[in-house]
Amino acid sequence: MGFKETTLNFGKRFKLDSHHAIERFGVFVGIFAVAGVVVIGGAGVSALQQDSDSLERTALYTRQYTTSKTSLKGQVDGIYGNERRDRVFVMMHFPATARISYNAADYRAFLMGSDNNLHNEVVSTAGVKGSFYVYGSTGYIGVLLEAGAPFDSQVLNLTIRANTELAHDEHQRAPANVDELADDTSFRRYDQWRIFINPGASGVSTIPALAATRIDPARTFYDVVLSAEEQQVRGKLDQKLLEMRSNLAQIQAYGSDLATTKVDGLFLHSPAAPTAIAGDRVTGVTAAEAKDGTATLTLMTGHVVPGGFDLAWRRRTVFAGYLDSLVPPGQSYVEFLGKKRSEGTGDTTRQISDLRWTLSDGSDLKRDHRSSDVTLRPLTTVMNNLSQAYQDYAKSKTTYQSELLLDLLRLEVKLRDVRSNTSIRDDASFLASLY
Secondary structure (H helix, E strand, O other): OHHHHHHHHHHOOOOOOHHHHHHHHHEEEHHHHHHHHHHHHHHHHHHHHHHHHHHOOOEEEEOEOOOOOOOOEEEEEEEEEEEEEEEEEEEOOOOOOOOOOHHHHHEEEEEEEEOOOOOOOOOOOOEEEEEEEEOOOOOEEEEEEEOOOOOOOOEEEEEEEEEEOOOOOOOOOEEEOOOOOOOOHHHHEHHHEEEEOOOOOOOOOOEEHOOOOOHHHHHHHHHHHHHHHHHHHHHHHHHHHHHHHHHHHHHHHHHHHHHOEEEEEEEEEEOOOOOOOOOOOOEOOOOOOOOOOOOOOOEEEEOOOOOOOOHHHHHHOOOOOOOOOOOOOOOOHHHHHHHHOOOOOOOHHHHHOOOOOEEEEOOOOOOOOOOHHHHHHHHHHHHHHHHHHHHEEEHHHHHHHHHHHHHHHHHHHHHHHHHHHHEEEOOOOOEEOOO
């Protein structure tokens, strides 16, 4: 039997000839399906093993959520704990414009354990209690979980239910598979959302607020939310001080040029600095210049720009507060900040534009000589350089005193709002442990 005949017989036997195209297609589909199961199955086992290996480290498994009935979207900021790991706090937030209840009594929560396949199981940590915090109208909410012993390393399924729906879309209907993980029909009946956390993981961040015997809601809000924002503002303040130091160095250098730049014996007298910036100094060093990495740059000034503040911001924090040292006796901080806003931006620019640039012969460089006079161009250049340096410094100072320092005070105002308006639910019926 020749090679060609042998090949044809093989093809007929395994239905690879032209008369069995459909059968052949089925065979190939079956082969690829089996191969796919092997590949996917292997990937699944690998994922489970990887999850098992990372269980000790991963604290948060859910970053975003959507409420089941009102479809409000929110984010989980993080999970935070104390040193002993018997107390954890989960911070979440909706957009500030979201229509949610600000009353903690309108919420409750349910806690379940979860295995690697996301099947519900018993919470292994005994005696877990919970509290709920609504931080006024900020959109931030938090759940505090406490136990009599450190939390076990276990994925927990935390479901929060809003009993009051302030937002409703009559065209929005919950999907049929709204809770694929547990086939929980309560997600159709109530406005709920679910997150997965591991309070016993090493990845839980520690915050000072949870070390106190009694939790201060304002401190948790500061530690989780405002502290990071404060550091950003402080970084901008340091950068602006460095910029102002450079501006002052330019003013000094260009001021020196007035005495050394001459045209046919003529030179410019140094004009008096504008009142708004006269005598200003920036002392101290940057973090990069300091041996211990601590920045100490400080503005020394006798003049505060309109709408600005003279604030020794390095000595305190937003949590400790600045407003008490700024607000005059008998005036509320609302009135104080309102008056600051009404002060306007000042007239520093006009002061710089009105500077007299007197030449050594008594004439005025701007008024008595044409700007197109090329013979006096070196003097005109020095004048323009110094004038621009004054403008740059005045702009930087205004940003520093009336914008960036105000940003710090805005953070304190937000913290005061949280102190006054946080709602708490800490009764025994808030948290129910299921399974």
